[in-house]
Amino acid sequence: MTDAHSKATNIVTPEKLAKYFAITEEALAMAKGAVIPERHAQALEALDMAERYVSDAHHFHDNGDDVLAFAALNYAHGWLDAGARLGLFDVHDSRLFTVDDR
Known part of the structure; x- marks a missing residue:
């Protein structure tokens, strides 16, 4: 049982969903602009899959x-x-990706 002051962490609230849409779409935009030229074909595959899941x-x-x-x-x-x-992407933003900042 939870009290009135505790926050449910097992519910997808509209606020939580909006936050994850924003973060994922920001990361997608950053990745699109940071493709490593030598890895272009592989990067396009990863971007395509990410775009499809965002669309879904x-x-x-x-x-x-x-x-x-x-x-x-x-x-x-x-x-x-x-x-x-x-x-595949030259990104250095630990807020958006599991990478180290510069």
């Missing part, structure tokens, strides 16, 4: 399924993080 997230949200929207955003961000860690 919008579709799920528009159809009232915020749980699936949240899941799709996490998959999208996973593709972006993997691309950053594998050296």
Whole structure:
């Protein structure tokens, strides 16, 4: 049982979903502008998958399924993080990616 002052962490609130849409879309935009030329083909694959999952997230949200929207955003961000860690994108923002800042 939770009291009135505790915050539920197992619920996808509209605020939480909006935050994750914003973070993921910001990371996607940054990654698009930071493709390592020698890894262009692989980077495009990762970006394509991330874009598809973001699109899916919008579709799920528009159809009232915020749980699936949240899941799709996490998959999208996973593709972006993997691309950053594998050296597909020259990104150095630990707020958006699992990389070190410069």
